[in-house]
Amino acid sequence: MKKPILAIVGRPNTGKSTLFNALAGKRLAIVGPKPGVTRDRIMTEADWVGHDFVLIDTGGIETGSKDSLQDLMHQQVDVAIEMADVICFLTDISMGLSDIDFDIAQRLRKSGKPVICTVNKVDVPGDPPPEFYSFYELGFAETIPISASHKLGLTELLDSIVRHFPEPIRHEIEDDNIPVAILGRPNVGKSSLANKLLGEERSIVSDIPGTTRDSLDSYVEYDDRTYRLIDTAGLRRKSKIDDSVEYVSTLRTRKALERSEIALIMIDAVEGIANQDTRIAGLAHKAAKASIFIVNKWDLMDQSAQYRKEYEQALRLRFHFMSYAPVIFLSALTGEGIDLLWQTIKEVHAAYHRRMPTSLLNDVVADAIIMHPAPQQKGRQLKIYYATMTGVAPPTILFFINDIKLLHFSYERYLENRLRDNFDFQGTPLILRWKGKAARNESKSVVTPE
Known part of the structure; x- marks a missing residue:
């Protein structure tokens, strides 16, 4: 089932990346005072009170742009309208309203998508300042004050957002x-x-x-x-x-x-x-x-x-x-x-989706070890006790070994090649995981390639 998508739209330097990071719960987008600062992430998964969703930072369009600000905003809005189930229209109380804000608002209203007008940089708790109410001129019933940097008002914002998520449909x-x-x-x-x-x-x-x-x-x-x-x-x-x-x-x-x-x-x-x-x-x-x-x-x-x-x-x-x-x-x-x-x-x-019988898998691994024994490090040799297939799509194999510190990437590549030589894995990656014997720190006993 598809997860609903939330897109953040707004003028440069209104705090889109800061809000993106705050809603994602971790630092994913690079933030800075310069409009159009380079992003390293544009999309991530997030959740709120049991609602899983995908978060898009449309500010990635700003990177390296040589076009006019108005054309730039039109592209952001087009992406949001096309991709998102709900749109967070981010404005800045310290900058006030501009013609571009009204232009964005008009295009968003015509789309028919649910839009939450979010007024950022309201950094003082309590009732919003008088200038906040001028943002109702943009024409959105749901206009919410927040401070992305101080994480104020995010609960109200997220509650409003998830109310507009469509019911999950599975064909x-x-x-x-x-x-x-x-x-x-x-x-x-x-x-x-x-x-x-x-x-x-x-x-x-x-x-x-x-x-x-x-x-x-x-x-x-x-x-x-x-x-x-x-x-x-x-x-x-x-x-x-x-x-x-x-x-x-x-x-x-x-x-x-x-x-x-x-x-x-x-x-x-x-x-x-x-x-x-x-x-x-x-x-x-x-x-x-x-x-x-x-x-x-x-x-x-x-x-x-x-x-x-x-x-x-x-x-x-x-x-x-x-x-x-x-x-x-x-x-x-x-x-x-x-x-x-x-x-x-x-x-x-x-x-x-191919599954390998455990006995046949271990026969292939044993033959591979005989043909090319595992390398030694400081007098210790890697020992592979057992291998088993733990999943498909992609095929995933777990190896039980004596110490993952003795595993070298070249030997891992060698074993993968031998598996491919003996089984038809055309077109599919192989995920090899390794578990050391009696590891005190469980997190260090498993290697999971990303």
């Missing part, structure tokens, strides 16, 4: 479908690929809007399995600011990954691999999702086998941290390679 069709996210830079061909996968030769089960802020989630049946395609197409209106495009792309990628099991990472064959492609792939890898690289627009490239081999080698070098992900060359326009993509999606999904 029955989601119980047995395979969610596939189509990821990539703007204009890489994501929508074209989604349309080709939903071609006339296949039976479309249904089209259910995830929410008003999402692009359409399309359900398609292929080889007696139902797939949910999550298209992360960009904003309908082209942005003038490259930073805004990257911001929205990252936001959409994270949201889509949360709802998916398989990530289709699209690369534009003509334009080549860009830095943003690496960031998108990194998000899928960090989220431990099964992944497939798709090199689109291959019909426009040299069709020789040698050129394809060289292109894949360059891609593998760039995405060395995802050597497990297969590469598919296709054309979403002509349909070349689509059948191979469907087959690969099936195989990768099976690998993502």
